Amino acid sequence: MGKLSGIRVIDLSQFLPGPMLTMMMADQGATVIKIEPPAGDPAREQGPFEAGHSIWFANLNRGKSSVVLDLKSDAGRDALAELVRGADVFVEGFRPGVMARLGFGWQAVQAINPRIVYCSLSAFGQSGALSDHPAHDMAVQALAGFLSVNDGPEGKGGIGPVVPGVPAADVAAGLTGLSAVLMALIGRERSGQGDYIDIAMFDSLLPWCAHTAGAAIAGGPAPTSASQRSLGGAAFYNVYTCADGRHIVLGGREIKFARHLLTALGRPDLIALAQAEAGPAQAPLIAYLRETFATRSRDAWESYMADLDVAFAPVLDFAEAFASDHVAQRGLIVEAHGRHQIAPAIRFAGETWTPGPVPELGDSMP
Template identity: 45%
Template structure:
């Protein structure tokens, strides 16, 4: 596997760090999860469907677990021994905590110059807000994402995904892999500073046109991907099902409106905005008079970009997901999401088991 032989110390919890390190474990890295006495918080959050909570196993499969109190002299020494031979350390403490514990990058790199440290924090390692705690909802609020994610009443809607968590994890993974690649040339590790706020704000690039060009807030309901386009919104079908049109390319617009005998409406779709309402009304009336199966068959036949509005259970049972074997089942009959990174050579070999708390404690005594 691509990362066989890479040693990772994981001091993180919740989503960003564990998602990053799980991806590395899926592709062959040896990941040692260092847990405080009492264990990772997510061992105690949410439903259990076996020895672990679903939350914990979804982010910690294939890892090793040791328990260390880093304020204890012997445990601190054990951690330093592991860090001396590690390739990567991932941590998600507030800035300054690692230094107070004597495990900051400067200290560890003085002993192990090849070490790569990835620190994921809400706001980054410096700046006026660096020491402040924050989870995803606060960051979605601060970046403008929550305010732009509006319901029909014009008020912010609760986000269905913790976007800053996943975006910071993926940026962190990219950075770690870049640093590993660079180390092949330089022999030196590096320190990576990932701000969840910045990771999320960077992902707004496609909707910031009005702000960057004209220093104004986008009119959310009028913009191309947030409600101002007839071919980028959901519609209700006659059987209570819903579908989303999701392609604004001229070929999709011309194909459907031409089929409906309303080609004169095509020019309205050149730009987003309330002037597209006649197109919205036409499409809404069409879908309201057809079942999802009928509408879907037509959209497939004329090659229009669309998707059924699924529930999560329906999403896991989707024929495309099934055909690619993305949902995996372990020996206990529990379902897991597979790795989204697929290599033709050296594919991932996923271990569908999360470690028991302190299961690999010998590593603290014997090392890697």
């Protein structure tokens, strides 16, 4: 059944943050009605494809139904108003002001259904100097300072900021939005009234930076490279290149990990350096480890350190990660309806999860 069985969601969002939020609700049994324009969600056209569907779209919209409405027409607006009357949650991802112009801003929707939880997702929120600025994930990362420390291994002296590997601002907003909607639903049980939630990708990303930003939060200097973050410059929190050009990371600064590895390597004299302040004081140790890791392949180092009790990991590509024993044993890639899906991170004991089908455009009547 799922924890959210009986909850009805109207989803007017596209691309990633909103669809991610509502998909996680659908995974837990909520009835999610995806409202699409006649041309459909643009994500339907984003490749690669499997079994006739965009893999991206499928992994964000499974378990939903699709209703096509032209909200610029009277018939489309009337149909949406009728759906709102029976809904618990309303999610939209347009730029500020768009829904109000269409006649479905917060006040209008609340007038139709006072118990509804209304969630707006946008790049910068419904107010503030940037609220009307057009942006997707990378621009939000840039303006939040996030991108400034997403750089190459040589830092600012090398290639500088790079295109982010994952859409962190999108995902942050989706997760934050889900938390807010669930809180509002709990609050509604107590008050009997719905609520309005203004979720910004920008606002959602900033808390992720609290550890990295360090002194900048209090008005001090900002890190300008990943190597200058609060854990940067630490030998045992770093990336190393192996003899085959692949990489391995040391990912734990506890002194016991340094002791185990450096003793095994015959260099216990360097253990004290691992206890020094991250930065220039650890530079000799980093130089030694770079030279050492360059002598063997990634797989050889993985075998060497397997029994040393060291916090390390080979840097896998996505294909290697998805094919790992751990992913298989936890059932994190599921094949259903002729498609592969990433299983939800939220799964409850005693409940069996199976992915819902991917909606065809307009597969449900309004």
